[in-house]
Structures are given as structure tokens and as C-alpha cells.
Amino acid sequence: MTLRWLAAALACAALAAVPLIAPSAFRQFGTEALLLASLAQAWNILGGYAGYPSFGNSAFYGLGTYGTAVMMARFHQPFAVGLACGASLAVACACAVGVPILRLRGPYFAIVTLGLSAMLAAIVRNLAIAGRNIGLILPLTRKDTLFYELALGLLVAATATVALLAQSRFGAGLVAIRENEEAAAVMGVATTRYKVAALSLAALITAIAGGIHAYWITFVDPASAFDGSLNVKMVIMAVFGGPGTVLGPVVGALLLSGISEVLASTISTMASLFYGVVIVVAVLFMPKGLWDAGRELRRRGLPYFGENLRRYRL
Amino acid sequence: MTDGTPILEARGLTKRFRGLTALERLTFQLGRGEILGLIGPNGAGKTTLVSLISGTLWPTEGEIYFEGRRIDRLPPHERAHRGIGRTFQVMKPFPGLSVLENVAVGALFGRGGGERHRSRARERALRCLEFTGLASRAYDRAEALTGPDRKRLELAKGLALQPKLLLLDEVMAGLHPAEVDEVVVLIRKVRADGVSILVIEHVMRAIRELADRLLVLHHGEPIAEGHPDEVLSHPRVIEAYLGRRRA
Amino acid sequence: MALFVQIVVNGVLVGGLYGLMALGMGLVWGVLNIVNLTHGALIMLGGYTVYYLYVRAGLDPFAALPVAMLGLFGLGYVLQRFVLGSIARSPLLNTLLVTFGLEVVATYLAQLAFSADLRTINPPYAGQRLAIGGVVVPLVPAAAFGAALLLAFGLWIALGHTRTGRAIRASAQNLGAARLYGVNPRRIFALTFGTGAALAGAAGGLYGLVAQLNPYMGNSLTPKSFVIAILGGLDRPLGVIAGGLALGVAEALTGAYLASTYVDAISFGLLVLLLVARTSRLIRSA
Numbered sequence: 006m007t008l009r010w011l012a013a014a015l016a017c018a019a020l021a022a023v024p025l026i027a028p029s030a031f032r033q034f035g036t037e038a039l040l041l042a043s044l045a046q047a048w049n050i051l052g053g054y055a056g057y058p059s060f061g062n063s064a065f066y067g068l069g070t071y072g073t074a075v076m077m078a079r080f081h082q083p084f085a086v087g088l089a090c091g092a093s094l095a096v097a098c099a100c101a102v103g104v105p106i107l108r109l110r111g112p113y114f115a116i117v118t119l120g121l122s123a124m125l126a127a128i129v130r131n132l133a134i135a136g137r138n139i140g141l142i143l144p145l146t147r148k149d150t151l152f153y154e155l156a157l158g159l160l161v162a163a164t165a166t167v168a169l170l171a172q173s174r175f176g177a178g179l180v181a182i183r184e185n186e187e188a189a190a191v192m193g194v195a196t197t198r199y200k201v202a203a204l205s206l207a208a209l210i211t212a213i214a215g216g217i218h219a220y221w222i223t224f225v226d227p228a229s230a231f232d233g234s235l236n237v238k239m240v241i242m243a244v245f246g247g248p249g250t251v252l253g254p255v256v257g258a259l260l261l262s263g264i265s266e267v268l269a270s271t272i273s274t275m276a277s278l279f280y281g282v283v284i285v286v287a288v289l290f291m292p293k294g295l296w297d298a299g300r301e302l303r304r305r306g307l308p309y310f311g312e313n314l315r316r317y318r319l
Numbered sequence: 320m321t322d323g324t325p326i327l328e329a330r331g332l333t334k335r336f337r338g339l340t341a342l343e344r345l346t347f348q349l350g351r352g353e354i355l356g357l358i359g360p361n362g363a364g365k366t367t368l369v370s371l372i373s374g375t376l377w378p379t380e381g382e383i384y385f386e387g388r389r390i391d392r393l394p395p396h397e398r399a400h401r402g403i404g405r406t407f408q409v410m411k412p413f414p415g416l417s418v419l420e421n422v423a424v425g426a427l428f429g430r431g432g433g434e435r436h437r438s439r440a441r442e443r444a445l446r447c448l449e450f451t452g453l454a455s456r457a458y459d460r461a462e463a464l465t466g467p468d469r470k471r472l473e474l475a476k477g478l479a480l481q482p483k484l485l486l487l488d489e490v491m492a493g494l495h496p497a498e499v500d501e502v503v504v505l506i507r508k509v510r511a512d513g514v515s516i517l518v519i520e521h522v523m524r525a526i527r528e529l530a531d532r533l534l535v536l537h538h539g540e541p542i543a544e545g546h547p548d549e550v551l552s553h554p555r556v557i558e559a560y561l562g563r564r565r566a
Numbered sequence: 567m568a569l570f571v572q573i574v575v576n577g578v579l580v581g582g583l584y585g586l587m588a589l590g591m592g593l594v595w596g597v598l599n600i601v602n603l604t605h606g607a608l609i610m611l612g613g614y615t616v617y618y619l620y621v622r623a624g625l626d627p628f629a630a631l632p633v634a635m636l637g638l639f640g641l642g643y644v645l646q647r648f649v650l651g652s653i654a655r656s657p658l659l660n661t662l663l664v665t666f667g668l669e670v671v672a673t674y675l676a677q678l679a680f681s682a683d684l685r686t687i688n689p690p691y692a693g694q695r696l697a698i699g700g701v702v703v704p705l706v707p708a709a710a711f712g713a714a715l716l717l718a719f720g721l722w723i724a725l726g727h728t729r730t731g732r733a734i735r736a737s738a739q740n741l742g743a744a745r746l747y748g749v750n751p752r753r754i755f756a757l758t759f760g761t762g763a764a765l766a767g768a769a770g771g772l773y774g775l776v777a778q779l780n781p782y783m784g785n786s787l788t789p790k791s792f793v794i795a796i797l798g799g800l801d802r803p804l805g806v807i808a809g810g811l812a813l814g815v816a817e818a819l820t821g822a823y824l825a826s827t828y829v830d831a832i833s834f835g836l837l838v839l840l841l842v843a844r845t846s847r848l849i850r851s852a
Contacts, residue, residue, distance in 0.1 A: 058659050060666070105842040111658045112601035116792045117841055120834045123786060127831030174427050177437060181424045184413035191373050192480060193399030193428030233785060237670050244663060277674040284667030288660045289652055317656035 017161050024153045032149050034266055036221065039156035040214045042258035044235065045242040046163040047210035051203045052240070053248030054167075054176060056183025057107065059204075060236050061118030062211050064125045065095040067231035069212025071135055074225040078141040079134060088216040095212030096205050098125075103201040110186075119236075126231035140226030143219060152221040159217065160255065163210045168251045179203055180249070234277060241284045247296025257295055289314065324387060326351045326484055326515045327372070332381035334367055334539075341367040342539040344381065349484070354506070354516045356530030356547065358523075360559055363536040365519045366408055369486045372517070373405040374398045385484065402430045404482030406473040408489045408519075412461040418472060419457040422447050425479030433480075447475040451505060467498050474505065484515050491522045499525050527551065535559065571701055573822045574815055579703075581814020582711040583772050584794055585807035587787060589718055590765030592795035592806055597738040597758045600650060601658070603665040605766055605791055606784025607672035612638050612767025613774040613783070614680055617687050627687050628713065631771050635764040642763025647756040654755070669784060676781035687774040710772040715807070717768055721761075722803045734758050786830070793837040797844060813837075 072091025076082040170176040181189035246257020291298040325348035332345040370376040374395030383391040426440035434440040451471040520526040533550040535543040619630035694705040725731040736744040798806030
């Protein structure tokens with residue numbers, strides 16, 4: 006057990022040291038990838054553990070982005086204050102919206118989250134304080150390494166949270182909700198409370214990622230803050246990597262980011278296509294994600310893929 | 320056996336769905352440590368009643384009292400915390416989890432809020448599995464269980480909550496006579512531990528042996544109540560079953 | 567007052583299209599239990615098909631509709647038969663994910679093939695208007711509305727009065743029993759999905775006549791279709807069309823009396839609220 010924590014600490018230290026030796030282009034890729042991994046991990050809490058797939062976490066990302074941006078650009082507050090504002094907005098939204106929408110099952114919930122993100126983007130477009138469609142510009146910092154380390158720190162914090170959650174009573178409750186919500190309720194799991202808590206936790210992590218990104222890029226506008234393609238990416242990364250596991254989403258995110266980066270240098274902006282194809286293939290042949298596939302392949306070999314097809318087809 | 324204040328009481332309980340009345344002004348009591356059998360032809364409203372007591376459904380009219388306090392508007396998890404446990408007729412395991420983890424959920428969230436630590440919950444879960452004879456399958460996937468073992472799992476899950484009131488919904492359906500006898504023994508042991516039990520059953524032999532009292536429902540209304548022998552020979556009851564009596 | 571009526575009429579005309587879109591989605595959902603997140607992309611593809619048939623082959627848009635419908639039907643049939651059918655029995659999330667992924671792929675390919683420019687289908691008679699009782703009704707949107715209603719009616723007839731239609735409805739209610747009566751699930755499901763896709767394609771073609779086509783239009787049309795479908799009762803044409811009309815009118819009123827920038831906000835806000843209210847009511851009564 007302690008061996009695992011030691012290995013994790015070593016990995017973190019190694020990752021933290023990377024920007025000191027790598028070229029700046031890699032630092033940029035690294036920061037993006039780490040932020041995406043955090044988003045995937047945040048999604049994992051509600052989507053992987055509790056089984057409520059949100060297709061609109063970009064709503065919280067946008068709130069985090071704008072909270073930070075408005076505080077820093079309009080009120081000239083330091084970054085920490087901006088982050089706190091963004092995070093608070095996102096958590097408040099999660100609590101307010103969570104209770105009604107988490108009563109919805111599967112597809113209803115998914116679609117409502119889609120609509121939520123679009124709605125928030127549309128509202129922000131009309132707010133003068135947020136710069137309407139033009140957006141806001143934040144103060145500039147040239148410390149690239151800072152953002153890398155911040156993103157890494159967020160990912161470590163998010164993963165540690167999920168690791169603790171997986172062992173906790175709260176985590177057991179979320180899993181019970183996922184496996185059979187009615188039975189969970191009757192056995193004493195306060196389902197609504199737990200779901201809202203999971204959503205709020207996801208919102209918090211997602212918003213902080215948005216805030217970091219905002220300060221890093223120094224420019225925000227509704228389109229990029231509430232970017233729909235982020236939803237695609239975080240869901241695919243988490244599901245591809247292994248929903249409901251601690252490291253699955255991280256592996257999925259880093260792997261997919263890496264591959265898409267390689268592809269991007271050869272074929273321009275194929276990102277969407279790549280992610281779309283990945284998710285279709287992954288769901289068809291390894292619906293439980295990379296993590297589970299890795300485990301089962303060792304046991305059963307290639308037939309694993311065919312089995313999934315046979316088990317689930319009409 | 321019974322001691323004064325009933326542990327469960329329903330007054331004028333009515334449940335209507337769109338166009339269908341499942342229960343009509345049902346009033347009854349269940350005493351502490353009593354085993355009340357609930358029988359009636361299919362569609363009589365038995366499972367609806369259990370859902371109303373456990374909190375999955377809310378009544379259209381009427382009230383339910385548990386240990387003297389009203390519970391009919393409480394969410395299901397609250398009722399579990401107060402000590403009401405149920406099994407499901409259409410079994411509802413947590414498919415992706417092991418048998419032990421299934422039962423551990425009950426231990427983690429049951430009466431009084433359950434255990435705080437997963438390790439203690441697992442210990443209690445193991446004891447429940449031993450009680451129901453499933454200990455050897457503790458680490459199997461729950462969805463791999465078949466028939467009688469699934470019933471045992473349902474029972475173990477209900478017990479893990481440390482309930483004061485246990486609602487059993489057709490735990491004996493599909494069991495061999497020998498297995499039925501085993502379950503009867505188990506239920507008696509549960510009652511001996513101080514649990515009050517409401518049993519829904521179609522297996523008449525078992526219900527006759529187990530129940531202190533029987534309540535018969537037909538089309539959502541009570542048509543007979545009393546000692547099993549009296550009730551089962553009551554002409555209206557026989558008529559309700561259309562002469563189909565299972566020995 | 568006259569202006570108000572005018573706006574409502576415009577809203578109704580677009581609303582008819584929304585209703586048609588929702589019908590396609592609701593049909594697939596009601597029968598196959600698939601929430602098809604690709605629906606918006608299918609609408610978009612239908613729109614571009616009609617556009618290119620008109621621009622390249624000179625085919626009148628209304629005549630091009632059946633062609634587009636046929637093409638989309640084929641696409642849908644293949645999708646269901648070979649892709650979605652392969653995961654039909656896995657948890658619903660997987661279908662959501664696959665259709666989500668397909669939507670992303672389709673949008674990307676469309677943007678590659680058609681560029682992100684906004685396009686409208688502009689037949690020579692586009693500018694004409696009808697005057698009905700003091701209200702000006704532009705010809706093309708009116709014709710599109712008429713076509714949408716016709717298709718909805720056709721669907722209702724097909725589902726209710728043809729053998730295949732009845733097989734589809736039977737499968738929706740009880741697949742096991744339907745099988746016993748000789749229904750081949752794979753074929754029926756593929757047929758149903760194809761029909762849903764065909765309806766989406768037609769809606770897209772009609773949409774191109776009254777609004778603008780762009781590769782990303784599916785992103786907002788899918789959620790709208792979804793909510794209208796739920797509120798209208800999935801595969802009940804009357805309810806769904808009514809829901810579409812309501813949304814169309816709401817959007818038109820918002821655009822005219824508030825500002826066009828608020829349209830999306832109000833539109834989605836309404837949808838979210840209605841959905842939550844509707845499902846809450848369902849839960850309370852349980």
C-alpha cells in the first residue's frame with residue numbers, strides 16, 4: 006500500500022521536474038494535457054463513480070474561467086482571489102441546479118447538461134461585466150513553468166481526491182447509486198445529497214482548471230470558455246481510460262492527448278475526428294475502458310474484444 | 320410475542336395510480352416481534368404496500384406510522400436509517416459488485432446511518448452472509464448468482480441494515496420444498512433476534528408455519544385478517560383465490 | 567397587434583420544422599430506446615444534401631427532399647444495423663457515447679467538406695409572399711411548414727395503418743412478443759432508425775430553406791429535438807408537433823421583443839426548466 010503511494014510520489018516529482026529540462030513547446034502541450042486530465046478526473050467522480058454522465062461540465066469550466074477573468078481584469082484582484090471566485094460560482098451553480106437535474110435519469114440528465122452549458126454561454130454573451138462577445142483580457146505573466154506546475158498540482162489533488170473517495174463510505178455510496186439507485190436509496194444512501202456533492206466536487210475541480218487556463222491564455226471569450234469540444238474530450242478520455250477507476254482517466258487523458266498531438270503535427274486539426282473515432286471504437290470493443298481492457302487482456306487475450314461485441318449486440 | 324405499541328401502523332392507506340387504485344383505505348398494525356403474513360392474489364397491492372412502507376412510493380391518502388412516528392413522507396434512505404429494511408421481489412443486486420460488497424452497502428448505510436468505516440461494514444456483511452449461508456460466495460460477482468442464492472443475497476442485504484422491521488417480498492418464490500424449509504428457519508431466527516417482519520408470500524405452506532397473523536388483500540382492500548388457520552379457511556379468501564390453493 | 571401576429575406566425579412556421587425534427591428523434595427513442603445524439607448531425611447532412619442537389623444538379627429543393635430522405639434512410643439503416651445494433655444491449659451510456667462520437671465525426675467531416683460558411687437554399691421563388699387576412703406569410707417557409715405537417719401526418723398513417731408500422735409499434739411495446747409474431751428485430755430496428763434519419767434529413771432540407779445551414783447546427787438542434795420529443799410524448803405526432811410550435815413561437819417572440827442575442831439563452835433556459843418540471847411531476851406522482 007505504501008509502495009503505491011511512494012511510486013505515485015515519485016511519478017509526481019518526475020513530472021514536476023519535466024519543465025525544467027524540456028523545451029517550451031513541450032511545456033505548453035504538457036500544461037494542456039494536465040488540465041484535460043484534471044477535467045477527465047473531475048468528470049469521473051460524477052460520471053464514472055456515480056454513473057451520471059454529464060455532457061456539459063464545460064458549464065463549470067466556463068464559470069471558473071469567467072469568475073477568474075472578471076476578478077482579475079475588472080477588479081484587479083490577484084489570481085488566488087480570481088480562482089476562489091470562479092470556484093465558488095461553479096459550486097454554487099452545481100448546488101442550485103444539481104437538485105432538480107440530478108433527479109433525472111441517464112439520457113435526460115445528459116441532455117439537460119448539454120443545454121445548461123449552452124444556456125450559460127448565451128447568458129454570458131449578454132453581460133457587460135463579462136465583456137459580452139468580445140471577452141476579457143487578463144494581466145500577463147511570463148512564467149510558463151508556473152502554469153505547468155499549477156496544472157500538475159491540480160491533477161495530483163484531483164487524483165488524490167478520487168483515490169480517497171474510492172476507499173471511503175461516500176465512494177461506496179456513489180457506486181451503489183450507479184449500480185442500482187433504487188436499491189441504494191432503500192438501503193440508506195441519501196441519493197440526492199450524494200449526487201449533488203459529487204457534482205459540486207466535479208464542478209470545483211473543473212472550475213479551477215478553467216481559472217488556471219484563463220490566466221495562462223490571458224484571454225477569455227464565451228466561445229472558448231464554454232467550449233463544447235471540451236465536453237467531448239473529457240468524456241472520451243475518462244471513458245476510454247476507465248471510468249470508475251482512480252488512474253484510468255489520467256492514463257486515458259495523457260495517452261489521447263499525446264496521440265492527438267502527434268497526429269496534429271502530421272495532419273492538421275484532426276483532433277475532433279480523432280476523438281470521435283476513438284470513442285466509437287472504444288465503446289464498441291472495450292466499453293469498460295483501457296484500465297479494464299489492460300487487466301482482462303492479460304487474462305483472456307484478444308478474444309476479449311470479440312466478447313464485448315457478442316455480449317452487447319442486438 | 321406482541322407488546323402493546325405496534326411497531327408499524329397504517330391508517331386509511333390509499334394509493335392511486337393514473338386510472339388504477341392499487342390500495343384502498345387499508346388500516347392495519349404490526350406488533351413488535353410479530354410476523355405478519357400478507358397474502359392475496361396477484362395484483363392485490365401487496366408489493367405496492369411494501370413500496371409505500373419502504374419509501375419508494377408515497378401514498379395518495381392515509382398515513383403510515385413507524386414506532387409511533389409518521390413516516391409516509393420521508394425519503395427512503397431516512398426510513399432505512401430508522402430501521403426499515405426490505406427485499407425486492409424482482410431482485411435488485413448491485414451487478415458490478417461482489418456479493419460481499421453488495422451486502423456491505425447495507426451495513427454502511429443502514430440503521431442509524433450505518434458503519435462509518437468500510438472495514439467494519441465488511442465484517443458485518445460477512446456475518447450476514449454466514450447467517451444466510453452465502454459466505455462461500457462472498458467474493459463472486461453478484462450477477463453470477465442464480466435463483467435461490469439471489470434470494471439469500473436479498474435477505475442478507477436486508478439484514479445488513481440491522482432493521483427493526485423487515486419487509487420480505489416473496490423470498491421463497493421458485494425455491495424447492497427443502498430450500499423453503501431452510502428459509503423458514505432463517506426467518507424464525509431473524510425474529511428471535513427481535514426483528515418484526517412483514518412477509519409477502521404465495522407459498523402457503525411456509526406462510527402458515529411462519530405467520531402469527533395473516534392479512535389478506537384483494538384488489539387493494541383487506542378482506543380477512545387473523546390467525547392463519549381461520550383466514551385460510553375463510554370463504555371469501557378461498558373465493559378470491561378462485562379455489563387455487565397451493566399446499 | 568398586426569406585428570405580434572406576424573411574429574407568432576413566423577414562429578409557428580419554424581416551429582413546425584422543430585416538431586418534425588423532434589418526431590424523428592422521438593420515434594427512434596420510443597421504439598429503440600436509443601437517445602440519438604447524432605440526430606442533429608443527420609439533420610445537418612439532410613440540409614446539405616438538398617443544398618447541393620439544388621446548387622449542383624438544379625433540382626428544386628422540394629423535389630430534392632425525397633432524394634435526401636432516401637439517402638439519409640440508407641445511412642440510418644446502416645448505422646443501426648452495424649454500429650448501434652452492436653451495442654444495443656449495453657448500458658444506455660454507451661449508446662449516448664457512440665452517437666456522441668459519431669456526431670463529432672460527422673460535424674468535423676462536414677466542416678471539412680462544406681466549409682463553415684453559412685448557406686441558405688434560395689430557390690427562385692424564395693422572395694414571394696402570400697397575404698392571408700392581413701398577415702404576410704412568406705411562401706417558402708409556409709410551404710416548408712406544409713411539407714413538415716404532411717410528413718408528420720404520413721408518419722402517423724404509416725405507424726398506425728401499415729403492417730410494418732404496426733410491427734414497429736409492437737416492437738416498441740414488447741419485443742419478445744413481437745418476435746413470436748415473426749418480427750425480425752434487427753430489420754425492424756434498422757428500418758425504424760432509418761425512418762428517423764429520413765425525417766431528420768427532410769427537416770434539415772426544409773430548415774435550409776428558412777434558416778441558415780452550417781456544419782455545427784446539429785449542436786443546438788439535438789437538445790431542442792430531445793426536449794420537444796419528451797414534452798410531446800416521444801412518438802405521438804400531435805403532441806410533438808405542438809411542442810415544436812410552442813418553441814418556435816417562444817423563440818420568435820424573444821427575438822423580436824428582447825434581442826436576438828437572448829434567443830439561445832431563453833430557448834435553452836426554457837428547455838431545461840420544462841424538462842425538470844416535467845420529470846419532477848412524473849416523479850412526484852409515483
